[in-house]
Each structure stands twice: as structure tokens, then as C-alpha cells.
Amino acid sequence: xxxxxxxxxxxxxxxxxxxxxxxxxxxxxxxxxxxxxxxxxxxxxxxxxxxxxxxxxxxxxxxxxxxxxxxxxxxxxxxxxxxxxxxxxxxxxxxxxxxxxxxxxxxxxxxxxxxxxxxxxxxxxxxxxxxxxxxxxxxxxxxxxxxxxxxxxxxxxxxxxxxxxxxxxxxxxxxxxxxxxxxxxxxxxxxxxxxxxxxxxxxxxxxxxxxxxxxxxxxxxxxxxxxxxxxxxxxxxxxxxxxxxxxxxxxxxxxxxxxxxxxxxxxxx
Numbered sequence: 001x002x003x004x005x006x007x008x009x010x011x012x013x014x015x016x017x018x019x020x021x022x023x024x025x026x027x028x029x030x031x032x033x034x035x036x037x038x039x040x041x042x043x044x045x046x047x048x049x050x051x052x053x054x055x056x057x058x059x060x061x062x063x064x065x066x067x068x069x070x071x072x073x074x075x076x077x078x079x080x081x082x083x084x085x086x087x088x089x090x091x092x093x094x095x096x097x098x099x100x101x102x103x104x105x106x107x108x109x110x111x112x113x114x115x116x117x118x119x120x121x122x123x124x125x126x127x128x129x130x131x132x133x134x135x136x137x138x139x140x141x142x143x144x145x146x147x148x149x150x151x152x153x154x155x156x157x158x159x160x161x162x163x164x165x166x167x168x169x170x171x172x173x174x175x176x177x178x179x180x181x182x183x184x185x186x187x188x189x190x191x192x193x194x195x196x197x198x199x200x201x202x203x204x205x206x207x208x209x210x211x212x213x214x215x216x217x218x219x220x221x222x223x224x225x226x227x228x229x230x231x232x233x234x235x236x237x238x239x240x241x242x243x244x245x246x247x248x249x250x251x252x253x254x255x256x257x258x259x260x261x262x263x264x265x266x267x268x269x
Contacts, residue, residue: 002027002028002029002045003027003028003029003047003048003267004028004029004030004031004045004046004047004048005019005023005028005029005030005031005046005047005048005049005050005263005266006030006031006032006033006042006043006046006048006049006050006068006073007019007020007030007031007032007033007050007052008033008034008035008038008049008050008051008052008054008061008064009032009033009034009051009052009053009054010034010035010036010053010054010055010056010057011052011053013052013053013246014246014248015052015244015245015246015247015248015259016032016052018247018251018258018259019050019259019262019263020032021259022257022259022260022262022263023263026263026267028047028263028267031046035054035057035060035061035064036057036060038060038064040067043067043068043071043073046068046071046073047073047074048073048074048075048076048266048269049064049065049068049073049074049075049076050076050262050266051064051065051075051076051077051080051244052244053133053244055133058085061080062080062081065080065081066080066081069081074266074269076223076224076265076266076269077221077222077223077224077243078221078223079220079221079222079223079243082221084220084221086220087130087131087157088128088129088130088131088132088159088240089105089107089130089157089159091220091240091241092105092159092161094219094220095216095219095238098215098219100212100216100236100238101235101236101237102237102238103126103161103162103163103164103237104119104120104161104162105159105160105161105162106159106160107157107158107159107160108127108150108158108159108160110147110150112160113146113147113150116143116146116160117143117144117146120143120160120162121162122143122162122163122164123142123143123144123163124140124141124142124143124163125140125141125142125143125146125160125161125162125163126138126139126140126160126161126162126163127139127140127141127146127149127150127153127158127159127160127161128158128159128161129156129157129158130156130157130158130159131156131157133242134246137156139153140163146160164230164232164237165232166230166231166232166237167231167232167233168184168230168231169184169185169228169229169230169231169239170182170183170184170185170203170205170209170228170229170230170231171183171185171200171226171227171228171229171245171250172205172209172210172213172226172227172229173224173225173226173227173245173247173250173256173258173261174213174214174216174217174222174224174225174227175223175224175225175261175262175265176223176224176265176268176269177214177217177218178214179210179213179214180256180258180261181250181254181256181258182203182204182205182209183200183201183202183203183249183250183253183254184200184201184202184203185199185200185228186199186200186201199249199252199253200249200250200252200253200254201253202253202254202255208236209229209231209236212229212236212238213225213227213229213238216238216241217241219241220241220243222241222243223265224243224244224245224262224265225241225242225243225245226242226245226246226247226250227240227241227242228240228242247259
């Protein structure tokens, strides 16, 4: 019986094209749709639903996931069948509670600026919007300029994180809670986003880093995770757990076939 993969994505992505290529090699029919274009008829004959970027349409994506699940399709990420979604602040709190090493973080507002200036040791502060991806809405500023910087930010909720020097930054791919591969992120910028100007270089990582990444993916119930890791003074800093990771530069730099591994994982389930 022919299998059908439905990919839900609200952006035009290299990753979706690659996943489609690998699925077609295995005689899997592929249908790509957005939350806006989706109709329930697309689920007819479907075997799997893979959800990529749905920023701004989380509620709609969750409804689609539940409809697909009710019709017997395997859903990736399965977390769309739950209400376990986190912004950067709630994710920080969850990781802190789970025992991960993290720099100090405080919700940023006019009342907390004095505390940040007084208690943060570093001369720099990293400012992050509660909701953002691919390095957007993440800034670094001098601690003594924080008030002026904050007043110029677009409206929204932000956190302030104490800046730490990172000796080596990694992107680690975890699929179904198992380590797939790692790359060192290289860039001339302090933000080493692979989706922007960053490049990936093959690297070996320790068992402790692997285990920390697997633990983080499991903690957030993410099927396909791109985990950003900072190594600083023998400490492992989980910077972020990306649910729908970009992997163009990762595949280019490491020669590892992420799309193939995703499709294999989908077929197993």
C-alpha cells in the first residue's frame, strides 16, 4: 500500500525540499501544505504528518495534528498533540529545574534593570524576546547601556541573560531522543546562527555532551531537535532546543544526510 507523507509548513524551506526528495526515493507520496491552505481532504490516504515551521499559527497546527491523529496518521512532532509548548523564559525555567547549567536570567522590564546592572557580573547582557527563532530578536548590549537599549526595543516581552564567553558552539541533531550528529558552528559574528552567516564544521563531541542533548530533547518532548550548545570553562550550556531545525549548512558541512534520517525515523513510526 502506498504511503503518503503530509508536510505542514508555513515557509518555503530548503529542509522541506530535502525531506520530499528523500521520501520520494522511498516511493512515499508527499503533499506539502500550509496551515492556511490545509483542508481535511488532504489527510485522506495519509500515513504521516510532519510539522515544520508554523510560527503564528500554533493553534491551527495543533488542530490539524489532532485531526490527523484521529484518522490514524503518525504525527511528528507528537508534542502538537499536547499543550507542552514553551517560550524562551518558560524553557529556561524548565531547564533550570531539570539541573542544566545556565547563565542567570531575569525577566527584563523597567523594574528589573537596576537589579541586572547591580548583580550581573559580565559587562554585557544578552537580550532575548520571549518568542523568536533563527537568531531573530536576540541582542547583546553593554550592561551600563541597558536602560537606553530597552527603551528602543519593539514592543514585546523580553528576558535578560548574563553574557558568558563561549569557547566552542555546537549544533547537535537529535532524532527521536537519539544522537545523530554534531557540528561546530563557525561565524565572525557573536551569534553563530547557521540559518544566517554561520557555517558548520564536522566535530567530535564528548559522551557528556551527547547525553545532555538527548536529555534536553526528551525534556521538551521534541522528535527532531536541533540543539545549540555552548562549551564554556568545562560547562555544557544548552543554549536552545529547536523543534524544527534548519539543516542546510549542517548537511553541507558534515556531509551527513539529515533529511534521509528524518524520513527513516518517520517510517519506523
